[in-house]
Amino acid sequence: xxxxxxxxxxxxxxxxxxxxxxxxxxxxxxxxxxxxxxxxxxxxxxxxxxxxxxxxxxxxxxxxxxxxxxxxxxxxxxxxxxxxxxxxxxxxxxxxxxxxxxxxxxxxxxxxxxxx
Amino acid sequence: xxxxxxxxxxxxxxxxxxxxxxxxxxxxxxxxxxxxxxxxxxxxxxxxxxxxxxxxxxxxxxxxxxxxxxxxxxxxxxxxxxxxxxxxxxxxxxxxxxxxxxxxxxxx
Numbered sequence: 001x002x003x004x005x006x007x008x009x010x011x012x013x014x015x016x017x018x019x020x021x022x023x024x025x026x027x028x029x030x031x032x033x034x035x036x037x038x039x040x041x042x043x044x045x046x047x048x049x050x051x052x053x054x055x056x057x058x059x060x061x062x063x064x065x066x067x068x069x070x071x072x073x074x075x076x077x078x079x080x081x082x083x084x085x086x087x088x089x090x091x092x093x094x095x096x097x098x099x100x101x102x103x104x105x106x107x108x109x110x111x112x113x114x115x116x
Numbered sequence: 117x118x119x120x121x122x123x124x125x126x127x128x129x130x131x132x133x134x135x136x137x138x139x140x141x142x143x144x145x146x147x148x149x150x151x152x153x154x155x156x157x158x159x160x161x162x163x164x165x166x167x168x169x170x171x172x173x174x175x176x177x178x179x180x181x182x183x184x185x186x187x188x189x190x191x192x193x194x195x196x197x198x199x200x201x202x203x204x205x206x207x208x209x210x211x212x213x214x215x216x217x218x219x220x221x222x223x224x
Contacts, residue, residue: 034210042202042214043118043159057209091159105149105212107159 002026004108006092012114018080021111025073026093031055033105034067034077035091043091049075087093089113119143122203122215129222135190138202139209142184147206150177150188151186152199153217159202162188 004039005024011021030051035043046065048056051072060067064083069075079086089110121140129135139148152161163170163177165186170177173214174193190197203215 042204042216043212044214045211048211051203059164077167104161106161107151109156112185 003102004092004094004106006090006108006111007107008111010112010114011028012116013082015115016081018078019082019113020076020078021090021092021113023075023077023101023108025075025094026096026106027094029094029096032069032075033091033093033095034075035093037089037091037110039088046077046090077105079113082113084115087113087115119213120205120215122218123216125216126219127221129193129220131194131222131224133193133222135193135197135219135220135222137201137203138190139186139188139215141186141203141205141213142183143205143213144208145205145207146195148179148186148206149206149212150186151202151204153202154199162201163173164206175206182208190220195222195224 007022032049034046036046037043046060047067049069051067066077067077089112091110092108093105095105119142123138147164147166148163151159152162153159165179174191176189192211198221200217200219202217204212
């Protein structure tokens with residue numbers, strides 16, 4: 001079974017530039033998550049999709065961050081404009097949320113963003 | 117106070133030692149996850165448990181629901197076990213809340 005795919009693996013941009021990350025979840029997984037992990041901290045949920053609908057985006061800085069999941073499969077996360085404090089690893093995860101609530105989440109390799 | 121607390125933050129061990137990483141949480145959970153993160157950033161799920169104990173190879177995870185506490189044990193530790201170990205709890209709506217992680221270094 002193919003895992004969660006993310007691209008790019010690394011990205012360096014200047015502040016005020018824009019950047020986009022892409023995630024392809026495991027086939028058939030209805031739930032997709034984007035997390036931000038700042039160095040030395042645990043991941044923080046940015047947004048959770050159930051199919052192509054947003055379940056939770058309460059911690060997404062909506063003035064500069066946006067995400068979409070077209071057709072309930074792939075997802076993109078965009079930052080515009082980027083700030084220095086956005087430097088972090090952006091992790092995508094997916095899970096098959098069915099009748100059972102205790103479902104394992106599978107993570108991608110992450111995209112390491114450096115804003116200079 | 118974070119909803120998920122891990123200890124220790126950093127742990128250095130010699131190869132072969134028995135290692136314990138602790139996780140305490142303050143919210144009601146549906147399940148607790150132990151995750152491993154290597155320097156490249158990718159995260160691998162080690163265990164998902166809601167009661168009792170699970171074992172996989174040299175790794176053992178236990179959870180005490182009444183005490184809201186879980187432990188991850190590594191027996192006969194090896195340098196390749198060096199990684200960040202993260203405890204995460206699943207709450208309502210399948211949302212995961214993460215601890216800060218424990219950086220484990222196993223020296224040969």
